[in-house]
Each structure stands twice: as structure tokens, then as C-alpha cells.
Amino acid sequence: MRGKLVLGLLIALTSVAVADEKGAERAFERAKRTEPELIAFLKRVPKGGDLHNHASGAYYTDGMLDAAIQQGLFFDPATSRFGTDSTKVPAKNLLTNNALLYQFLNAASMRGWTGEAQSGHDHFFETFGIFGGALNAVPEEEFFAEVIGRAKRQNLQYMELMAGPSPSDALNEYFKDTPSSADMARALDILRPRLEKLLTATTKNLDEREKLAARIGQRSFTSADEPMTVRWVYSINRLASADSFFANAAAGIFLAAREPRVCAMNMVAPEDHPLSRQNFESQMRMIDFLWRNLGKPNLTLHGGELTTAISPPDAMRDRIRKTIEIGHAKRIGHGVSIAWEDDLDGLFDEMRKLGIAVEICLTSNASILGVSGDRHPLRLYRANGIPVFLNTDDEGVSRSTMTLEWVRAVRDQGMTYRDLKEMARNSIEYSFLPGRSLYEGRNYAQLAGPFQGARAPGWKQTAEAEQMLRASEKMRVQLRLERAFVAFESKYP
Ligand SMILES: [Zn+2]
Structure with a gap:
């Protein structure tokens, strides 16, 4: 009985002390009237992470x-x-x-x-062949300062950036005399000593890259204690020859398993290309083999960036399922063709069980695939309990920003202020940051023990909280996001 009373009192105190979401919600509803008002409001809302960003397409x-x-x-x-x-x-x-x-x-x-x-x-994918010469002229510090600084200024806390972590001379050395992938075990044996060398060169390169963070006013890009925390994603080309694909996937998977700042591997290039379609199964088998043999790191893979306008329907019957089941993707990039998957309910079941999230790229899907409004599966995913969040994909090429992705989610997809907050939280919860979560059982209403008051403006960190934070980079970024929500919402009483 006494316990119940104390609990009741605690709940009452907590609900009084928590920053008022309703004020911000009302301001959001007013801002929805016009796009400029919505931009002005949304650019200041804390947004969590951008986990699907091809750095070269972001400039x-x-x-x-x-x-x-x-x-x-x-x-x-x-x-x-x-x-x-x-x-x-x-x-x-x-x-x-x-x-x-x-x-x-x-x-x-x-x-x-x-x-x-x-x-x-066609126009979108041609741009990458055109701007390369000019992009190479951009100094590296300028490049990272713009792409990462832009996200930071729009109140993002985290990025997983597809920006090659390895220096080009080390990669040239690595790709010399690529072994035949016909015998995968033998090919991997040949590559192993080279992988160790590539790792050493990559670690050194990333140490150097950290120094460029001074340009955005930070001591490092990747520390979880800076206002913007970055992880690098290694990308491989799905249009490459089998041997080159195998060697590159080995490099990506090896680095993701061994260098903590490389959080995952992804595969890029148009998924509808005949070579992507013809080689899909053999590429998934290569990834499966390498993943099992090189430490089972996190993978996020483009899957289902397809429509019938660019792909035969049969190619869409199991693209996402196989990317998860054979390719071990923990997150799916785009997932636009989901409705065409065989046994869709079974697939959703499996995704919920495995905790597979989908990286939604609204602007990119609208301009590349012509998919927007109720042709987009964002609400299908949400209705089936699949975690989703917003990403920029190629904000420079698309002439977009993360704020505009949020604007599109509101105006084109009818997302509410609370939906947006949930997606921001998803983007850190389903990120590849290591450590335990700030939330219990992925329930955002349930903060871990010593953080139960963390949504109150005057919350003070206890020693117990500090100890937990030290052990989890993910928790540190999640707490930063929660405190950013509190600071933002306290401006709207
Ligand atoms: Zn992409």
C-alpha cells in the first residue's frame, strides 16, 4: 500500500516536471499551414540520425x-x-x-x-559520373565540414555516413591481382593478409580524418560525447565483376567487424540494373559466406529500391526477404517494393522478430522512382509495426536537406509531431552505435532506471546514470537527443 502511494506520488511529480510536448505540438500544427513556416519550425527540432547518406551525393x-x-x-x-x-x-x-x-x-x-x-x-544516376572530377577538387576538410556541419546545424545528433574510410593507395594495393571468387574459401585465404594491411591503413586514415572535425568545432567526428557523432559506412559496388565484388565485400565486412569507427557495409549502384538483378543471389551468397567468416558485423543493404517501371515484378517477390535472410541486413535501404513481396505478413513477422528497420528516403524516392504520396509504403511499414526513420540519401544531388525530408513526411505523408519524434528516436535506437539502449524493450515511454526523470527540464545525472552512460555510446547519443527535445519543447509553454 505504502509502495503504491509512493509510486502514485512519483508519477504525479514526473508528469508535472516533464517538458510540455503539447506546446510544441500546437506550434507544429500552426506551422503546417505553409511550407516556409514548417521549414522554420522543423529545422530547429532535434532529429536524431541520418543513417542513409552517400557522402559524395550530399555535397x-x-x-x-x-x-x-x-x-x-x-x-x-x-x-x-x-x-x-x-x-x-x-x-x-x-x-x-x-x-x-x-x-x-x-x-x-x-x-x-x-x-x-x-x-x-536516369538523370540521377548519371550525375555521379559527371561531378566526380569537380568533387575531387574539393578539399577533404571542406567536404566533411559541409556535409556533417549541415546536419549538425539542422539539429541532428548522429550520422552513419557512406564515405570511404580507406585511403586510395591502400585500396589500390589491396585490389592488385584480385583472386578468383569461384572458390570462396581459397579467395578469402589469399585476401586475409591483405585485409590486415588494409585495416592498419584505414585506422591511420580515420585517425587523420578526426583532425578535420576542428572545422565543425569538435575534437573528433566519432566521439559519442561531441554534439555530432559520426560513424563511417563502407560501400561496395553491386555492378562490379564477381571477383572484385567478393574482394570489396571482404574488405567492407572485415573493416566493419574490426574498426569500431566503421559501423557497417552497404552496397550501392542502381538496384534495377540488369547486372544487379542477374547477380543478386550470387552476391548475397558471397556476403553470407564472408559475414559468417569475418565476425558477423552489422550490415545495412539497399533492398527494394524498385517499381514495375524499372524492374520486372518477379524480381520484387523476394528481394527484401533475401537481403535479410541471406544477406544478413539489419536495416533495409528504401524498401519501396515491399508490397510485391511473397508472403508479406510472414515477412513483416520476421522483420519484427529480428528488429529490422527500414531507412526511408522520401525525396530520393520521389525524384528517382516517381514514388510519393499514397504510392509510398511508409504508412504500410508503420501500420505493420516496422520501425522506420527518415534519411537524405543524396541531399546534394537531390537539392534537399534533412529538414526538407521532415517537411515531406508531414506534407506528403501526413506525419504528426509525435510520429516525427518517434522516427527520430528510431534513428538512434536502430543505429549501429554499440551499447545498451536508454529505453527498456524498445519502448520509448520506458526509460532505463536512473533516467526516468530525464525528460524533466531540471533533471540531474546521478552517479549510477553516469556509470551506465560510460558503458554505452548508444545511450549517450540517445540521452543527448532526449535532452535536446526537452530544451526545444521548453520554448513552447
Ligand atoms: Zn542510397
């Missing part, structure tokens, strides 16, 4: 042009690319030649894409 072409001018590159009007051939047009001439200026900016991003001459899918 705006405008900055690439600045770098091409600074580095004295030349523009080839026939290919829309920048290079060092001095018989072509000096980069600075584009500033006084609007035709060439817009030719580059439009060819290298979705800027100016009207959908009349070319599909969004």
Missing part, C-alpha cells in the same frame, strides 16, 4: 564549381565534366557563361530536371 554542385575554379580545372562542354585538359574551357569562365554554368549545375544534380527529356532515375 552541393555549387561548392564543387567553386573548388574547380580554385584548383584551376577545365570544363569539357561535350561531357559536362571538369578535368585537367587545358584545351578545354577554364572553370572560371563558367561564371560569365550562363549556358555552360547551368549545363554543369543541371547535369551534375537534379537542379533543373524537368522530367521531359529524361527519367528522374
Whole structure:
């Protein structure tokens, strides 16, 4: 009885002391009226993580042009690319030649894409072949400062960035005389000593990269104690030859298992390409073999970035299921074609049991696949209890930002303020940060013991809380997100 009284009193105290979500909710409802009001409101809301971000696609072409001018590159009007051939047009001439200026900016991003001459899918994927020369001119510290700094300024706490963690000379060395993948065990034996060398070079490279964090006012990119915490994702190309794919997957899986700052491997390139479709099963078997033999690290894989406009329906019957069952993906990138999967209820059951989350990329899906509004499966996932969260995919190419992904989730998908908060929490809960969660049983209403008052403005950390935080990087970032919500919402009494 006495216990019950104490408990009742505690609950009463807690509910009084918790920051008032309702004030922020009301402000959100008012802001929904127009897009600028919604942008102004949402850009300040704490957003959690961006876990699906191809760093090269995140850099705006405008900055690439600045770098091409600074580095004295030349523009080839026939290919829309920048290079060092001095018989072509000096980069600075584009500033006084609007035709060439817009030719580059439009060819290298979705800027100016009207959908009349070319599909969004084709235009999007062509940009990557075009902007490479100009992007290479961007100094590394500039590149990371823009991509990571932009997320930090929009109140994100965390990123898993697909930015190659290994230096190119070490990769060239690693890929010399790639062994035949016909005998996977033998190929892996040959690669093992090279993997150790690649790891050493990668660790050194990432140590160097940490120093660039000074540009965003941090001591490190990857520390869980800085306002923005980053992890690197190793990407492999699904259009590569079998031997090269195998060696690259071995590198990605090995590094993800051994270098804590490399949190996962992903695979990139258009999933609808005939080679992606033809090689899908053999690539999944390679990943399965390597994953079992190299320490079973976390994997997040693009799966189901498909529609019938670009893929035969049969290819969509088990793409997501096999990416999970054979490819060991803990998260699925896009998952747009989910409705076409065989035994969909069974698949949802399995995803719930395994805790598989889906990385939703609304702007990307709208421009590449033409999927938006009620053609998008975001609500299908939510209705079936599958954790989802918002990501930018390629914000530079798409001319978007994380804030605009949130705007789209509200205006195009009808998400509420509470839905958005839930997705922000999902993005850290289903991140690959190590350590135990701040929440009990993935229930966000239930904070772990010493954190039960952590949603109150005046909460003070106890010694017990501090000890738990020291043991879990995930918990540190989750607590940072919760405290950011408190600070944000306390402005809306
Ligand atoms: Zn992607």
C-alpha cells in the first residue's frame, strides 16, 4: 500500500516536471499551414540520425564549381565534366557563361530536371559520373565540414555516413591481382593478409580524418560525447565483376567487424540494373559466406529500391526477404517494393522478430522512382509495426536537406509531431552505435532506471546514470537527443 502511494506520488511529480510536448505540438500544427513556416519550425527540432547518406551525393554542385575554379580545372562542354585538359574551357569562365554554368549545375544534380527529356532515375544516376572530377577538387576538410556541419546545424545528433574510410593507395594495393571468387574459401585465404594491411591503413586514415572535425568545432567526428557523432559506412559496388565484388565485400565486412569507427557495409549502384538483378543471389551468397567468416558485423543493404517501371515484378517477390535472410541486413535501404513481396505478413513477422528497420528516403524516392504520396509504403511499414526513420540519401544531388525530408513526411505523408519524434528516436535506437539502449524493450515511454526523470527540464545525472552512460555510446547519443527535445519543447509553454 505504502509502495503504491509512493509510486502514485512519483508519477504525479514526473508528469508535472516533464517538458510540455503539447506546446510544441500546437506550434507544429500552426506551422503546417505553409511550407516556409514548417521549414522554420522543423529545422530547429532535434532529429536524431541520418543513417542513409552517400557522402559524395550530399555535397552541393555549387561548392564543387567553386573548388574547380580554385584548383584551376577545365570544363569539357561535350561531357559536362571538369578535368585537367587545358584545351578545354577554364572553370572560371563558367561564371560569365550562363549556358555552360547551368549545363554543369543541371547535369551534375537534379537542379533543373524537368522530367521531359529524361527519367528522374536516369538523370540521377548519371550525375555521379559527371561531378566526380569537380568533387575531387574539393578539399577533404571542406567536404566533411559541409556535409556533417549541415546536419549538425539542422539539429541532428548522429550520422552513419557512406564515405570511404580507406585511403586510395591502400585500396589500390589491396585490389592488385584480385583472386578468383569461384572458390570462396581459397579467395578469402589469399585476401586475409591483405585485409590486415588494409585495416592498419584505414585506422591511420580515420585517425587523420578526426583532425578535420576542428572545422565543425569538435575534437573528433566519432566521439559519442561531441554534439555530432559520426560513424563511417563502407560501400561496395553491386555492378562490379564477381571477383572484385567478393574482394570489396571482404574488405567492407572485415573493416566493419574490426574498426569500431566503421559501423557497417552497404552496397550501392542502381538496384534495377540488369547486372544487379542477374547477380543478386550470387552476391548475397558471397556476403553470407564472408559475414559468417569475418565476425558477423552489422550490415545495412539497399533492398527494394524498385517499381514495375524499372524492374520486372518477379524480381520484387523476394528481394527484401533475401537481403535479410541471406544477406544478413539489419536495416533495409528504401524498401519501396515491399508490397510485391511473397508472403508479406510472414515477412513483416520476421522483420519484427529480428528488429529490422527500414531507412526511408522520401525525396530520393520521389525524384528517382516517381514514388510519393499514397504510392509510398511508409504508412504500410508503420501500420505493420516496422520501425522506420527518415534519411537524405543524396541531399546534394537531390537539392534537399534533412529538414526538407521532415517537411515531406508531414506534407506528403501526413506525419504528426509525435510520429516525427518517434522516427527520430528510431534513428538512434536502430543505429549501429554499440551499447545498451536508454529505453527498456524498445519502448520509448520506458526509460532505463536512473533516467526516468530525464525528460524533466531540471533533471540531474546521478552517479549510477553516469556509470551506465560510460558503458554505452548508444545511450549517450540517445540521452543527448532526449535532452535536446526537452530544451526545444521548453520554448513552447
Ligand atoms: Zn542510397
